[in-house]
Amino acid sequence: MAANSIDRISIIDGNDLNRKNRTGIYVLNESKKTLIETSSSPSVPFILDGLCSLGIDPLEIEYIILTHIHLDHAGGAGLLLKHCKNAKVIVHKKGARHLENPSRLIAGARAVYGDDFDRLFDPILPIPPEKIIIKENGETLQISDTTTLTFFDTPGHANHHLSIYDPISNGMFTGDTIGIYYRELKDDGFELYIPSTSPNQFDPDKMLSALSIMEEKHLDAIYFGHYGCSRNTSEIYKQIRYWIPIFTNYAKDAFNQGESFEDRVELAYTTILSDITGYLADLGITEAHPVFEVLKLDIRVSSMGLIDYFAKQEQKVL
Structure with a gap:
């Protein structure tokens, strides 16, 4: 299925890199319908199919939250806005200018992915500044009468990284800041979590500080960008x-x-x-x-x- 229910939160598989269980787009089906992450532009058709399977019109989406602006998390935001015309994009203050002008993002990704860039990421569309909302550490976003999300500045993987706390599930959407969850191994009875230290802003001390933020909140769930929800939080912290x-x-x-x-x-x-x-x-x-x-x-x-x-x-x- 394109979308799988996790309590009141759903995940759409973006089929990033043409792989299942690689990059997830989370749907918070509240009164102000909200997406967290977009993956890259080739994932947009999968997002639209996933929304359809959940009975959600793209025009109902009010917020698209980006944990950070790396293309496998945010590269599809500009294209997705063509369909989610009523949405605003929420991003870290250090990432906003790169959404408006993605030329440096494109150049950096081309340096890493070379000839595969177009197949994996194209097109990357600029986002108009009036569509962008900046959130800083400790700021909130109310998406229903009962749900107020809180944003945390969590560098380590990237300096422009936000993690988003959901009080209803006592869970955190962590993007890449405390690593990757390899769901392929779950069927073998094992969980593997490793840090994501991609260029060019990795900092081990900041990554460990971000992990401590999660630990101190005694979370019940962590929602990884790659991929899915894990409730075994102590094992995540131990392995990272x-x-x-x-x-x-x-x-x-x-x-x-x-x-x-x-x-x-x-x-x-x-x-x-x-x-x-x-x-x-x-x-x-x-x-x-x-x-x-x-x-x-x-x-x-x-x-x-x-x-x-x-x-x-x-x-x-x-």
């Missing part, structure tokens, strides 16, 4: 805390050993992938499992962000 130092230690070694950016990324990618492969092998998950298709992509992109982080650290020292 486990993997962040492993990622950074391998990347630091790769940065010190490699001569070029590409060499360093390859070294980091190889060592991180090897560790995760061994970790999963101990649980009976072999490299033949379909999860490795997306794991390899995520680890490669995360390796780029890790090496970029250490390059910036070196520049600070100099």
